Amino acid sequence: MSFYEEFEKIKAEPFTEIFSEVTPQDVEKVLMKGRISESDYLVLLSPAAEGFLEEMAQKAHQLTIKQFGKTMQLFLPLYLSDYCVNTCTYCSFSIDNVFPRKRLTMEEIEVEAKAIAEMGIEHIILLTGESRIHSSAEYLAESMSILKKYFSSVGIEVQPMDQAEYETLVQSGIDSLTVYQEVYNEAIYREIHTKGPKRDFRYRLDTPERGCRAGMRSVNIGALLGLDEWRKECFITGLHAEYLQKKYMETEIGVSFPRIRPNAGSFEPAFDVTDKNLVQAMLAMRIFLPRTGITISTRETEELRNQLIPLGVTKMSAASSTEVGGYTKPKETQSQFEISDERSVEEIRNLLRFKGYQPVMKDWQIL
Amino acid sequence: MNDQLHIGGKAFESRLFVGTGKFADHKQMKEAIEQSRSEVVTVALRRVDIRKPDEHILNDIPQDVTLMPNTSGARSAEEAIRIARLAKASGMGNWIKIEVISDQKYLLPDNEETTRATEVLAKEGFVVLPYMSPDLMAAKRMQEAGAAAIMPLGAPIGSNRGIRMKEMIQIMIDEMELPIIVDAGIGKPSEAAEAMEMGASAVLVNTAIATADNPVEMAKAFDLAVKAGRLAYLSGLGPTSMRANASSPLTGFLK
Numbered sequence: 001m002s003f004y005e006e007f008e009k010i011k012a013e014p015f016t017e018i019f020s021e022v023t024p025q026d027v028e029k030v031l032m033k034g035r036i037s038e039s040d041y042l043v044l045l046s047p048a049a050e051g052f053l054e055e056m057a058q059k060a061h062q063l064t065i066k067q068f069g070k071t072m073q074l075f076l077p078l079y080l081s082d083y084c085v086n087t088c089t090y091c092s093f094s095i096d097n098v099f100p101r102k103r104l105t106m107e108e109i110e111v112e113a114k115a116i117a118e119m120g121i122e123h124i125i126l127l128t129g130e131s132r133i134h135s136s137a138e139y140l141a142e143s144m145s146i147l148k149k150y151f152s153s154v155g156i157e158v159q160p161m162d163q164a165e166y167e168t169l170v171q172s173g174i175d176s177l178t179v180y181q182e183v184y185n186e187a188i189y190r191e192i193h194t195k196g197p198k199r200d201f202r203y204r205l206d207t208p209e210r211g212c213r214a215g216m217r218s219v220n221i222g223a224l225l226g227l228d229e230w231r232k233e234c235f236i237t238g239l240h241a242e243y244l245q246k247k248y249m250e251t252e253i254g255v256s257f258p259r260i261r262p263n264a265g266s267f268e269p270a271f272d273v274t275d276k277n278l279v280q281a282m283l284a285m286r287i288f289l290p291r292t293g294i295t296i297s298t299r300e301t302e303e304l305r306n307q308l309i310p311l312g313v314t315k316m317s318a319a320s321s322t323e324v325g326g327y328t329k330p331k332e333t334q335s336q337f338e339i340s341d342e343r344s345v346e347e348i349r350n351l352l353r354f355k356g357y358q359p360v361m362k363d364w365q366i367l
Numbered sequence: 368m369n370d371q372l373h374i375g376g377k378a379f380e381s382r383l384f385v386g387t388g389k390f391a392d393h394k395q396m397k398e399a400i401e402q403s404r405s406e407v408v409t410v411a412l413r414r415v416d417i418r419k420p421d422e423h424i425l426n427d428i429p430q431d432v433t434l435m436p437n438t439s440g441a442r443s444a445e446e447a448i449r450i451a452r453l454a455k456a457s458g459m460g461n462w463i464k465i466e467v468i469s470d471q472k473y474l475l476p477d478n479e480e481t482t483r484a485t486e487v488l489a490k491e492g493f494v495v496l497p498y499m500s501p502d503l504m505a506a507k508r509m510q511e512a513g514a515a516a517i518m519p520l521g522a523p524i525g526s527n528r529g530i531r532m533k534e535m536i537q538i539m540i541d542e543m544e545l546p547i548i549v550d551a552g553i554g555k556p557s558e559a560a561e562a563m564e565m566g567a568s569a570v571l572v573n574t575a576i577a578t579a580d581n582p583v584e585m586a587k588a589f590d591l592a593v594k595a596g597r598l599a600y601l602s603g604l605g606p607t608s609m610r611a612n613a614s615s616p617l618t619g620f621l622k
Contacts, residue, residue, distance in 0.1 A: 069389020249470040367449045
């Protein structure tokens with residue numbers, strides 16, 4: 001039994017029609033409730049709920065303060081390798097894009113780690129292109145012998161792996177796993193992942209569960225917004241997060257709302273996701289799952305990130321580089337996507353303080 | 368009146384313990400701790416940056432309080448034990464609040480793992496205060512394992528829902544020899560007073576202070592409420608009755 005069975009039951013639902021039938025009265029009723037159901041969550045994602053964004057924001061803000069306090073955890077991505085064996089039409093690392101590829105040596109990892117640690121960052125996420133050869137579990141575990149010296153928490157966002165590989169990584173000190181489903185629509189999924197092991201929809205969908213079973217402290221999921229109708233994508237992401245939280249109570253489940261950003265290809269998102277849509281998705285998720293961590297990356301603009309802080313976000317990246325070796329030798333390799341907020345860690349810390357939030361640099365200790 | 372609280376060889380005037388999480392900044396936290404007059408302050412080791420002594424939270428905790436590092440983030444006895452040892456090795460003293468939380472949805476403590484950690488750490492000389500789901504037999508096992516006080520939750524952590532576990536906590540207060548400190552769930556000063564009126568030895572408050580509009584003033588309010596509740600308990604509350612008992616009976620002449 002995995003989330004796939006749950007997904008099978010709902011995937012053919014006429015979501016557009018269901019969303020359009022929601023009335024403002026339905027939204028009002030949901031906002032009066034203390035605990036909301038899956039169908040209530042759907043109501044909050046509907047077009048009718050767009051008229052209640054302020055009420056939703058107030059509620060989401062209160063729930064976040066109650067659960068997490070006036071705090072915001074900061075982290076940085078560290079790109080180790082851009083070798084990839086897949087063709088994803090929306091990503092610069094796609095095997096079809098010709099550019100000199102690079103994988104950091106252990107010495108180079110140490111140089112990058114030092115540069116990040118000097119910014120005051122304690123939590124990092126290791127990213128790679130999806131290649132079992134270039135970013136194997138062994139390579140990642142080996143890098144931990146260096147990274148442990150500099151950071152108090154290290155996560156991964158790499159190709160999906162088997163449970164035994166995740167167990168090796170947990171053993172090495174890696175404590176969180178991020179894996180985006182990209183799109184919860186099997187037909188679109190196959191259309192945009194034209195070649196490579198990533199074409200296996202089911203293997204990817206079951207990845208968070210393998211991470212939970214392997215003992216990852218936190219597991220983060222998300223849909224890449226713009227690949228399908230966002231209301232449906234966010235609804236299924238919410239159900240997926242709820243399913244994981246119920247089944248794996250020891251794992252902290254988090255969600256992200258990445259929107260498609262410009263990349264080296266010529267991919268144009270099929271579905272427009274406006275700032276207003278993104279805010280609605282985030283608020284609905286917070287009200288549905290008050291304990292779930294919500295991450296906002298530097299994909300979003302400075303102005304928008306400033307405004308999103310009190311709306312349910314609990315983790316932010318800062319001063320991100322999305323290229324391999326980008327913290328010490330920027331512009332030498334291909335970035336995965338363009339970032340929109342280029343402020344330094346200190347600038348983000350000051351912004352948070354100005355807004356009455358405590359920037360949390362350390363929130364776990366590798367034991 | 369000499370009414371000190373004794374735990375782990377120390378005597379305290381204040382029966383309000385406070386937490387350090389969820390504050391907007393360290394300055395506000397420091398002022399709130401000062402105004403609470405608390406003498407025991409809990410801090411999550413997970414948030415203490417041992418590598419950067421200049422920056423860490425401990426610099427903003429008043430020097431004269433007893434530091435009670437907690438094992439927040441631990442999901443097993445082993446993790447809690449490692450965190451406790453790390454805290455002690457970092458110079459944070461030998462008091463430890465054991466928090467072993469396996470469930471990340473409601474953040475309810477795991478009593479069995481907590482007892483295991485208590486046993487190991489008490490043997491190593493720690494003053495162990497386990498945070499637990501109210502349960503008399505589990506509390507007795509923690510006492511046998513060497514706990515210095517027992518910290519049952521009033522309601523799920525951070526919920527500000529008050530003392531929902533009142534009946535269970537009252538049984539623990541009545542039956543246990545160790546101090547009972549109500550931890551988690553207290554959302555209002557009146558609820559802290561209620562716990563003290565019930566006979567709790569102390570209360571621990573964090574979210575209700577840290578997330579108030581004015582945390583510093585709220586800390587003051589909790590100090591007063593805990594004192595009022597304790598005084599009421601020591602004064603002996605009047606009996607309660609299902610029927611009305613007029614203070615000037617109308618039928619007294621019939622006797």
